[in-house]
Amino acid sequence: MWGYVTGTKTKPSVPQTENFDMLFDAWETDNSMVITWINNSITQSIGMQLAKYDTTKEVWNHLERLYTQSNFAKQYQLEYDIRALQQNDQSIQDFYAAMSDSWDQLALTKSKELKDFEP
Known part of the structure; x- marks a missing residue:
């Protein structure tokens, strides 16, 4: 599942490919599952900030910016x-x-x- 965080597991984008619906559904299910794991690991106030993101990579990048910036x-x-x-x-x-x-x-x-x- 780490591939969803790093962005190496990307959303299928070519509807003409064989099994596109099955691949897209599997990607969407796994992506949502990883986002849920992240949301279950953080406070509700932070989770509210993540609702605007669609992919695990976007969620992870936001958390990275939030917690690793030098201030x-x-x-x-x-x-x-x-x-x-x-x-x-x-x-x-x-x-x-x-x-x-x-x-x-x-x-x-x-x-x-x-x-x-x-x-």
């Missing part, structure tokens, strides 16, 4: 929040989860170009 203001805010984070009356598990979430978000703001230079 220095967002990086600064996350770094500030990490430095300010305190356990206070939270359990160690809750504090660790909050800290991990912030670090994960910060990692997503790194640009691809910067990641390529890591040792």
Whole structure:
């Protein structure tokens, strides 16, 4: 199914080919199934943004743009929040989860170009 995400499994486009209806129905079913898997893995508010896309590749590209863009203001805010984070009356598990979430978000703001230079 990864081919739907990468775009290598494309929608059949030539109606004159043999078995076109069967190929098109199979593609549409699989494409919809992968989009459903993605929607079941994200929050409802993000899922609402994806409703305008018809293909899994379009959905994936939108999510990629949304979560992998380098944003220095967002990086600064996350770094500030990490430095300010305190356990206070939270359990160690809750504090660790909050800290991990912030670090994960910060990692997503790194640009691809910067990641390529890591040792």
